[in-house]
Amino acid sequence: xxxxxxxxxxxxxxxxxxxxxxRAEQDQSAxxxxxxxxxxxxxxxxxxxxxxxxxxxxxxxxxxxxIANLAFPIGFYIDRLSAVMMVLITGVTxxxxxxxxxxxxxxxxxxxxxxxxxxTTSVLLCMVSSANLVMLFIFWQILxxxxxxxxxxxxxxxxxxxxxxxFTILRLSDAAFLAGIVLAYSLYGTFEFQTLFTRxxxxxxxxxxxxxLGWEMNGxxxxxxLIFIGAMGKSAQFPIHTWLPRSLYAPTxxxxxxxxxxxNAGGFLLNxxxxxxxxxxxxxxxxxxxxxxxxxxxxxxxxxxxxxxxTLGFSTIxxxxxxxxxxxxxxxxxxxxxxxxHGLFKGTVFLNCGNxxxxxxxEPSFPPIDREAEESEFSNLTWSTGFLTTLLLPLVIxxxxxxxxxxxxxxxxxxxxxxxxxxxxxxxxxxxxxxIRAVASWKVSTAMLVTLIIVVFTYLFAVESFTxxxxxxxxxxxxxxxxxxxxxxxxDSLVVGTTVLTILSWGYLYxxxxxxxxxxxxxxxxxxxxxxxxxxxxxxxxxxxxxxxRMVTLVAHHLEKRLS
Amino acid sequence: xIKTWMTPWLLMAVPFLGAALSLLLRASLQRMKTSALLxxxxxxxxxxxxPWALGDTLAGxxxxxxxxxxxxxxxxxxxxxxxxxxxxxxxxxxxxxGLGILTxxxxxxxxxxxxxxxxxxxxxYRYQSGATSETWRGLSxxxxxxxxxxxxxxxxxxxxxxxxxxxxxxxLPLLPVHSGFIxxxxxxxxxxxxxxxxxxxxxxxxxxxxxxxxxxxxTLHTVxxxxxxxxxxxxxxxxxxxxxxxxxxxxxxAFFGMLWWYVADTGTAxxxxxxxxxxxxxxxxxxxxxxxxxxxxYGDIDLRALGGLAYPMPRFSTxxxxxxxxxxxxxxxxxxxxxxxxxxMPTFTPSGPFAVVMIVWLTASWYYTDLVQQLVFGRQRVDxxxxxxxxxxxxxxxxxxxxxxxxxxxxxRFFDSYVPTPPATVAMQEGTWIR
Numbered sequence: 001x002x003x004x005x006x007x008x009x010x011x012x013x014x015x016x017x018x019x020x021x022x023r024a025e026q027d028q029s030a031x032x033x034x035x036x037x038x039x040x041x042x043x044x045x046x047x048x049x050x051x052x053x054x055x056x057x058x059x060x061x062x063x064x065x066x067i068a069n070l071a072f073p074i075g076f077y078i079d080r081l082s083a084v085m086m087v088l089i090t091g092v093t094x095x096x097x098x099x100x101x102x103x104x105x106x107x108x109x110x111x112x113x114x115x116x117x118x119x120t121t122s123v124l125l126c127m128v129s130s131a132n133l134v135m136l137f138i139f140w141q142i143l144x145x146x147x148x149x150x151x152x153x154x155x156x157x158x159x160x161x162x163x164x165x166x167f168t169i170l171r172l173s174d175a176a177f178l179a180g181i182v183l184a185y186s187l188y189g190t191f192e193f194q195t196l197f198t199r200x201x202x203x204x205x206x207x208x209x210x211x212x213l214g215w216e217m218n219g220x221x222x223x224x225x226l227i228f229i230g231a232m233g234k235s236a237q238f239p240i241h242t243w244l245p246r247s248l249y250a251p252t253x254x255x256x257x258x259x260x261x262x263x264n265a266g267g268f269l270l271n272x273x274x275x276x277x278x279x280x281x282x283x284x285x286x287x288x289x290x291x292x293x294x295x296x297x298x299x300x301x302x303x304x305x306x307x308x309x310x311t312l313g314f315s316t317i318x319x320x321x322x323x324x325x326x327x328x329x330x331x332x333x334x335x336x337x338x339x340x341x342h343g344l345f346k347g348t349v350f351l352n353c354g355n356x357x358x359x360x361x362x363e364p365s366f367p368p369i370d371r372e373a374e375e376s377e378f379s380n381l382t383w384s385t386g387f388l389t390t391l392l393l394p395l396v397i398x399x400x401x402x403x404x405x406x407x408x409x410x411x412x413x414x415x416x417x418x419x420x421x422x423x424x425x426x427x428x429x430x431x432x433x434x435x436i437r438a439v440a441s442w443k444v445s446t447a448m449l450v451t452l453i454i455v456v457f458t459y460l461f462a463v464e465s466f467t468x469x470x471x472x473x474x475x476x477x478x479x480x481x482x483x484x485x486x487x488x489x490x491x492d493s494l495v496v497g498t499t500v501l502t503i504l505s506w507g508y509l510y511x512x513x514x515x516x517x518x519x520x521x522x523x524x525x526x527x528x529x530x531x532x533x534x535x536x537x538x539x540x541x542x543x544x545x546x547x548x549x550r551m552v553t554l555v556a557h558h559l560e561k562r563l564s
Numbered sequence: 565x566i567k568t569w570m571t572p573w574l575l576m577a578v579p580f581l582g583a584a585l586s587l588l589l590r591a592s593l594q595r596m597k598t599s600a601l602l603x604x605x606x607x608x609x610x611x612x613x614x615p616w617a618l619g620d621t622l623a624g625x626x627x628x629x630x631x632x633x634x635x636x637x638x639x640x641x642x643x644x645x646x647x648x649x650x651x652x653x654x655x656x657x658x659x660x661x662g663l664g665i666l667t668x669x670x671x672x673x674x675x676x677x678x679x680x681x682x683x684x685x686x687x688x689y690r691y692q693s694g695a696t697s698e699t700w701r702g703l704s705x706x707x708x709x710x711x712x713x714x715x716x717x718x719x720x721x722x723x724x725x726x727x728x729x730x731x732x733x734x735x736l737p738l739l740p741v742h743s744g745f746i747x748x749x750x751x752x753x754x755x756x757x758x759x760x761x762x763x764x765x766x767x768x769x770x771x772x773x774x775x776x777x778x779x780x781x782x783t784l785h786t787v788x789x790x791x792x793x794x795x796x797x798x799x800x801x802x803x804x805x806x807x808x809x810x811x812x813x814x815x816x817x818a819f820f821g822m823l824w825w826y827v828a829d830t831g832t833a834x835x836x837x838x839x840x841x842x843x844x845x846x847x848x849x850x851x852x853x854x855x856x857x858x859x860x861x862y863g864d865i866d867l868r869a870l871g872g873l874a875y876p877m878p879r880f881s882t883x884x885x886x887x888x889x890x891x892x893x894x895x896x897x898x899x900x901x902x903x904x905x906x907x908x909m910p911t912f913t914p915s916g917p918f919a920v921v922m923i924v925w926l927t928a929s930w931y932y933t934d935l936v937q938q939l940v941f942g943r944q945r946v947d948x949x950x951x952x953x954x955x956x957x958x959x960x961x962x963x964x965x966x967x968x969x970x971x972x973x974x975x976x977r978f979f980d981s982y983v984p985t986p987p988a989t990v991a992m993q994e995g996t997w998i999r
Contacts, residue, residue, distance in 0.1 A: 003645060008777055040795060134904070138895040138896070138900075139672065141894055141895055141900075142894070142895065145889060145894060148933070153873060155941070155942065155944070157942070157944050160937060160941050160942060164934070165935055167929060168929055168933065171926055171929040172926060175922045175923075175925060175926040176922075177919070178904075178922070178925075179914065179919075179922055181916050182904075182907045182908065182912075182914055182918075185908055186912070189910075195717055268703070277648055434653055438809055552800070553804055555800065556800035556801065556803050556804040556805055559797070559800055560801060
């Protein structure tokens with residue numbers, strides 16, 4: 001099965017075909033370039049089938065025992081996680097490539113763009129099938145540079161500035177990742193994933209951060225925290241998420257790939273190193289906090305944007321926060337499930353986004369501004385169905401879960417975490433449905449119930465099966481939940497707090513729909529306006545970083561002046 | 565038959581003869597350049613052939629080969645112009661001297677080490693006429709270097725060790741005696757900066773290796789602090805330079821500062837450090853050559869004055885971007901491999917200063933990306949006549965990139981395959997580069 005190692009190289013063939021062909025025959029070259037991408041997709045499917053029915057595929061083109069070769073150790077390790085990611089990446093690329101053949105037709109950089117798409121896909125595939133941490137990092141870094149190049153229109157000043165910003169921020173996280181790798185090697189003497197996990201579990205090491213003050217840190221915590229900063233960069237986590245909205249000038253198919261594939265790298269990395277993260281509750285808690293902050297801030301900033309691509313960009317940031325938060329709670333497989341679902345959804349939205357923008361430029365009446373008619377009536381039946389299903393849902397699921405789930409989550413916070421995510425997702429869907437007001441309310445109510453059933457069962461069975469697929473050993477899954485367990489009271493307050501917020505939002509929705517005013521003190525109103533401005537300006541983080549850059553430059557100028 | 569003691573003199577003789585020949589052929593520029601190129605090729609053959617003829621191995625031959633190779637590549641892309649001829653001759657002379665220093669034993673080694681800064685002083689004075697403050701600083705640094713080298717000849721250890729260390733610090737730039745290196749890169753004409761950015765650090769590092777076992781803990785500690793300060797200083801200065809030459813010079817100072825820090829911090833110089841040294845030198849050399857191609861067309865202009873070269877000069881743009889990538893430490897090029905390789909050595913333990921080094925490493929993405937961005941991207945100017953790289957310029961940059969790629973991807977054992985046992989002077993651990 002070693003031929004499967006060639007799968008990551010197939011998109012390179014696409015790049016070669018597209019970029020080396022005659023410019024006059026670029027359409028034929030583009031069509032020919034599609035075949036290797038499709039072949040890579042088929043190859044990924046075969047890889048998935050092979051690793052599902054057997055052991056992971058390991059190909060090492062280096063000697064892991066010799067340090068002389070470790071600066072460039074090429075090898076492939078395709079397990080179920082890698083295979084799933086490969087199928088996702090090649091599947092999305094196939095669609096994007098085919099779509100781009102039409103979308104980018106007659107663009108000046110048509111060949112360059114398609115070639116870059118092939119190279120990026122290849123790099124992504126190599127990254128997810130890396131045999132060791134160094135190879136993963138090498139392709140991780142190359143991806144940072146490719147993101148700079150994929151901005152595509154380098155004659156446009158804003159695009160150029162966004163691309164440079166992207167690269168600089170990603171390099172910041174890359175530097176932390178590199179430090180994490182060096183520390184890991186220094187402590188455990190290996191880069192091989194399995195050996196690293198075993199050694200880290202067997203040899204607890206305490207690092208002295210500041211001997212005089214007695215500051216100490218667990219070795220695994222230090223390594224995982226540094227590597228997590230790497231994941232934060234690629235997955236646009238707060239506060240280094242600013243590159244994503246600034247890179248939105250790139251062609252929309254690039255964003256489909258970025259939001260459906262590249263940005264998931266953080267989630268993949270945490271899953272790949274899950275056994276290591278499972279050893280450090282502190283890091284998992286940090287991951288949880290960062291993820292939660294990103295989810296909240298990303299979603300809030302999304303609501304205040306007035307640009308379709310920026311809205312989608314911040315939606316992705318919020319979703320990535322959600323995904324990272326799941327990892328922080330120990331639900332690693334749930335994060336992979338989430339990234340696949342989000343990738344497919346966001347890829348579709350972005351591919352359509354360009355057409356919407358184009359249509360809006362052509363037709364002044366699009367999108368419609370007047371939404372008065374939509375707000376005219378309110379359906380009690382719809383609202384009641386939504387309210388009851390949202391609140392009764394946890395109870396129903398809990399009853400079903402006891403009898404159905406095979407994962408031993410009952411003793412830990414795992415069950416609640418799964419239930420919580422099911423609840424939040426279905427609430428979101430049902431809340432959206434209530435916006436269809438008086439239009440055949442019984443149909444809407446039925447739609448709500450169907451949505452509820454779909455969401456619940458998809459989560460219950462798909463996620464459960466997926467967890468079993470990615471992490472066949474239930475004890476391992478339980479150990480992750482145990483490591484990620486938050487202090488009881490904090491966890492309870494979080495769950496209760498979110499529940500109260502959901503109920504309040506239902507109440508507000510009801511009151512608002514009936515034209516009732518909810519009395520809010522004046523200072524809160526003022527505060528909300530300020531908050532709106534703050535989020536509309538993306539917390540002024542871009543300006544803050546710019547200021548920091550200017551400050552460094554100023555110091556350097558001052559230094560130069562003094563010395564000359 | 566060739567004897568071992570003849571090796572350095574033979575290696576020196578070939579380029580010196582080539583320099584004399586090229587002077588004789590001054591009437592025809594084409595012949596003069598061809599002669600210089602052939603001399604470097606002959607030199608390369610001698611470097612490879614001598615150990616073979618001796619039936620012995622010559623330590624560090626792969627690295628030694630890089631010296632004539634860099635000289636060859638720096639000469640290859642040079643346009644045929646009367647102003648460049650003295651730089652060609654100087655390149656050959658410096659190549660001979662460099663090879664001599666790298667292969668000779670004391671006291672010949674020490675004497676040649678005294679001559680090298682002297683020659684650089686002459687070149688600096690000749691080409692800048694002592695007009696700028698940078699030149700004077702450079703001349704002072706090389707003057708100090710000469711004095712130190714002379715003192716090292718007459719003093720005994722440990723004073724001679726410290727004196728030689730100062731000479732090393734002027735060649736492999738270390739704060740505060742880096743001015744000579746900066747002046748060389750920014751002031752000398754033609755291909756000389758592109759060649760010297762590789763030669764000087766190589767010679768300095770080689771001398772440092774011989775000194776390393778004799779350096780005290782206090783000295784190493786002082787060097788560590790100076791190296792860190794130099795790396796930060798170089799990065800900050802590189803950030804704010806509007807002209808490429810000083811930017812590249814200070815960037816090289818920052819990267820060599822990291823090497824100084826590593827060697828002083830661990831007290832070792834593994835083969836990966838040599839890979840790093842060579843790769844940083846080659847990458848800087850490539851960037852200087854690329855800039856020379858622009859300078860030959862448009863003069864020594866501000867970075868902001870030119871832009872949008874991606875479409876009208878695709879070959880130049882692609883190579884510049886790749887060279888910048890290599891220089892800022894991206895895989896699969898040698899700078900990354902060397903740096904990572906050094907950090908993975910068992911002698912290295914991450915500590916507080918490592919964070920500073922990582923910041924310096926990170927800052928490189930800022931100024932190198934900016935360099936590429938300013939030149940390659942942006943709007944194309946309508947008032948500029950664009951002219952892409954000529955065949956020889958293109959070939960020299962491509963070959964440099966290939967060398968960087970080879971340094972990055974070849975297993976390190978390849979580089980010490982010629983190393984004889986037991987080590988002659990420095991024996992710190994397996995995989996060290998030995999004289």
